[in-house]
Amino acid sequence: MNQTIEKNSLSDCDIELQKQLTQANLLASVLQKVRSTLDLEHILKTIVEEVRAFLQTDRVVVFQVFSDGTSKATAESVGEPWRSIFEEVFPSESFPPSCYEGYLKGKIVLMHDRDQYPMIDCMYKIYEDFQIRAKLAVPIIVGDLLWGLVLAHHCSEPRHWEEWEVSFMRQLARQLEIPLEQAELFRRLQEELEERKKIEAELRVLTAKLERSNVELESFAYVSSHDLQEPLRKIQAFGDRLKSRSGNNLDEKSQDYLQRMLSASNRAQLLIENLLTFSRVTTKKQPFSLVSLREIVDGVLSDLEVRIEKVGATVEIGELPTISADPPQMRQLFQNLIGNALKFSREGVPPVVTVKTKIEGDRAIIEIADNGIGFDEQYRDRIFEVFQRLHGRTEYEGSGIGLSICRKIVERHKGTIIPYSQPDCGATFVINLPLTQPEPEA
Template sequence: MLGTYEDITERKRSEQIIKENNERLQLALQAASMGTWEWSIMKNHMVWSPETLKVFSIHSEEFGGTYEAYLAFATPESRQEVDEKIQSFLRESRHSAVIQYEHKIIRGDGTSGWIEMRGALFLDHTDQPVRMIGVCADVSARKGIAVQLEAYTAELERSNRELQEFAYVASHDLQEPLRKIQTFGDRLQNKYNPVLDERGQDYLERMQSAAARMQALIVDLLSFSRVRTHGQPFGEVDLHQTVLQVLQDLEIKIAEVQAEIIVADLLVIEADALQMKQLFQNLLSNALKFYRPGIPLKINVRSRVVESFCEIVVVDNGIGFDQKYTDRIFIVFERLHGRDVYPGTGVGLAICRRIVERHNGYIRVQSKLGEGSTFIVGLPVKQTLSATATNHEV
């Protein structure tokens, strides 16, 4: 009696490992809403996994199993493009070449969606395409987000165009009648003031004051609207010299409130020089405006490096405000105090925030009512190439 003996323990272990790996792969594909497919090109026979059938919302008996049956799921407007892309790939590709593309489909249940197809090509010994194996994924959610983002982008572009149109109207059509009001008001003041009674003089002063406020508001709104559309290219800016220039411009106001301003050495960064001057002008004007009567105003300006950012810190001992209003002060027209107490348009800090955003930075404030405020502005020391290109707008 003859017999053979074979130890199949190792083979069984290998088969078990392969089985477990396949199960993990199937679970991963299911979790990613992906399925597999195989196409025998010479026989024109396609095999779809259950997950692929699920992506197309059909049962196995509803799929014809051919390349043409697959193309039939493509929407009419995308079908020819998909076919041309695949045929071009078959003609030009080499062994193990990979194709990846997306297209819209009409599912078996009549709904529409987007799929992503990826496949590897295999050739025979004569370099003829014989087989493709790949995966299919439902990317409808991602495409939906992309479409929504495109819509938001289009809406933003439309809003920007309207803002530019408003800026044109504000700089021409609105200011012209305002200038006439101011001109005739001055004439009344100079030539007819003696014949006006006390009430008439009061009305005239109110009219001139309102016209001046309107003029200031238009100028500030123009500045706000032009931060992005009329920005200059980024270049090397010495922030210390910029602050000194601003202090010269504000010397009358500084003397009026008898403010003590201490400026430490500031950094040199890549920025829009004119907008940096505008930024400091608004920050310092804000500190000079909201001082406490009877308390000597002190303002400190310094900078520090935080990773790749230059943090500019402006500290004052003015009236301060409740920290709960932090977000409001950077909104256009938002005011925490009445115009009769503290004049202004409510646009200055909104301009600061827009300038900082254009420079890919951040601005925040810490304040306490009756003690003062600390404004912190973070600006990149070096702008990225993409940011520099994006912000070269005129």
């Protein structure tokens, strides 16, 4: 008799031990699946099948609850002959706020027998329709929101859910929180990426339109400026003839009018030439090639030799690199900046201009500095705008377009140009250019 009792006790212990091992292995298997894949549908489908087999129940469901109160079975394992509820959508009435709040606080719902469980009529009808006699419902909480429930249904008869089954389902729900949180983060990332792609696509369209508009505007400026030169040349030519043939016979006021006309036409000629130069930066550009900046600067100094001697300037040139660039545009860039350094000098102070370079990685940092009149840095953007001047024409000659050309050239070369200055303390223009251009222009 005692031997029989001992055998039964051992048998019960073996069964309990086997049950605990199976439970531990199943939870470990869930964790392994979570770590090995981001395929949420596959994870949930596999889990509900394994859990139903382990609990030996009729249906296991992962239920998702939505913000509008509706809910849906997103994964299911169901035995014969019981009705499937996979992807069934349930109205908000079946999941009232009181249920939501309870589950959000971690409440676990045990229903051992439908006929002995108090519930509202609509819920009883749902249980009847889907043949649910007993239920174990454990919440799945992701972050601070109720994502849904993991449910075990017994359909054939009432069932008393044991404590170990409740503990197992609680642990299972906690492990399900991991892939569900990953899926939610992935969904948000996908939405952000899609939104970013949409914005980038719109930006590309707008950029292409802007580029076409700029090209059309620059072409118009080039053609218009070119066409304006011919009538302007005639005004200058006939003005010069009138001055040479009849200038001495004109009264003083008429001579003043004639001189004003010639001066205005000369300024207009300079303005048109500068407009043509500005438009040529993109309309008459040359392919990039290796350019010795030292040779470029030497050529510029040769062109400016007379002016340098006239103002008694000193120009100091440091080491200059060879870069990939448009040669005529590099010449124009240095011509404008060094020319400005000579032009905007302080009265009674011989100009000193320095040009030096340092290499930082794959870029050349070029500094062109002077000891001239300088300017207030609040105007550092304005000086690059077309036709903007900080001084009147009577003080300093020019059209107000030279620095606009400089910035346009630098931008075409994928660089930057930044001025630093203070009034009466000179100015320094720092130009940052790539040593090589990454790819040919379109």
